[in-house]
Amino acid sequence: MGPFLWLLLLALIAAVIGLGIKLRLMRRAAGEIAKGFSKKLREDTNTLIDISSRDKSMRELASVVNSELKRLRRERLRYQQGDLELKAAVTNISHDLRTPLTAICGYLELLEREELSPKAAGYTDVIRGRAELLRSLTEELFRYCVVLSDPGGLNAEPVDLGAALEQSLASFYTVLTEKGIEPEITMPPGQVVRRLDRAALSRVFSNLLSNAAKYSDGDLRVELTPGGKVKFSNRCRALTGVEVGKLFDRFYTVEAARKSTGLGLSIARALCERMGGELVAEYIDGSLVMTADFSEAGTGQ
Numbered sequence: 001m002g003p004f005l006w007l008l009l010l011a012l013i014a015a016v017i018g019l020g021i022k023l024r025l026m027r028r029a030a031g032e033i034a035k036g037f038s039k040k041l042r043e044d045t046n047t048l049i050d051i052s053s054r055d056k057s058m059r060e061l062a063s064v065v066n067s068e069l070k071r072l073r074r075e076r077l078r079y080q081q082g083d084l085e086l087k088a089a090v091t092n093i094s095h096d097l098r099t100p101l102t103a104i105c106g107y108l109e110l111l112e113r114e115e116l117s118p119k120a121a122g123y124t125d126v127i128r129g130r131a132e133l134l135r136s137l138t139e140e141l142f143r144y145c146v147v148l149s150d151p152g153g154l155n156a157e158p159v160d161l162g163a164a165l166e167q168s169l170a171s172f173y174t175v176l177t178e179k180g181i182e183p184e185i186t187m188p189p190g191q192v193v194r195r196l197d198r199a200a201l202s203r204v205f206s207n208l209l210s211n212a213a214k215y216s217d218g219d220l221r222v223e224l225t226p227g228g229k230v231k232f233s234n235r236c237r238a239l240t241g242v243e244v245g246k247l248f249d250r251f252y253t254v255e256a257a258r259k260s261t262g263l264g265l266s267i268a269r270a271l272c273e274r275m276g277g278e279l280v281a282e283y284i285d286g287s288l289v290m291t292a293d294f295s296e297a298g299t300g301q
Helices: 003-042 058-113 118-149 162-172 172-180 198-215 264-274
Strands: 158-159 184-186 193-196 221-224 230-235 278-284 288-293
Touching: 003 058, 058 118, 118 264, 158 198, 162 172, 162 198, 162 221, 172 198, 193 198, 198 230, 198 264, 198 288, 221 288, 264 278, 264 288
Parallel strands: 184 221
Antiparallel strands: 158 193, 221 230, 230 288, 278 288
């Protein structure tokens, strides 16, 4: 092989090595961009993505990603500010409605003590029902905004899920029996302890039991697993799989529960998430299954 061919071979080898190095550096830069973008989305920070590569194309790509990241942060900030303002407005409105509603209900009680004609008594019954529904809606609105606007308001402590569940079931016993529901309860042999807010957990269980009372066809199965999952399941012909997917939407109600505010399950999910848990709904073989999952919540004393 002549000198020229050796030189050509060496040049080709050098070119391949150079391209390999460049490709590796570009792949590392792409990985840095991907990792940095994911990290910046999770963190509440104004820092931008920085890469080690000096390659012009990769630095241009990083610059474009940073520009979009800035725009995304501006949009998120505007959304958060608008959401806070809306929550504050709803809280104030619901608070301001309490006084006139209390007065209306008070005068209704006085009116109901008077001797009324059957027709007038029927009208007062309608007014009473609408006033109570409005009062319930304003109370739920107020609670919902308080839950979402006060991220530091929970007091985590060791809570026995079984004992808390039994207490909630006992408080709903009359409501369930009036609807002909005899709960089937399954508990693990030992305690299941998680670090949760006791009052918030009671609210979650109460909202789920209230939901079961509304939608059940006459049965209710409650199960606590050793892993910290609490399942509420009941047959429900009034619901469809599509409707179940919307149960956590704010203000969503179905025909079977027209007197509901549509906020109870939204509040329950928000409280679960703030305690490190998760609340999901499934429609399985004609049954509504609500699962409050605290398996990832804090444990121990």
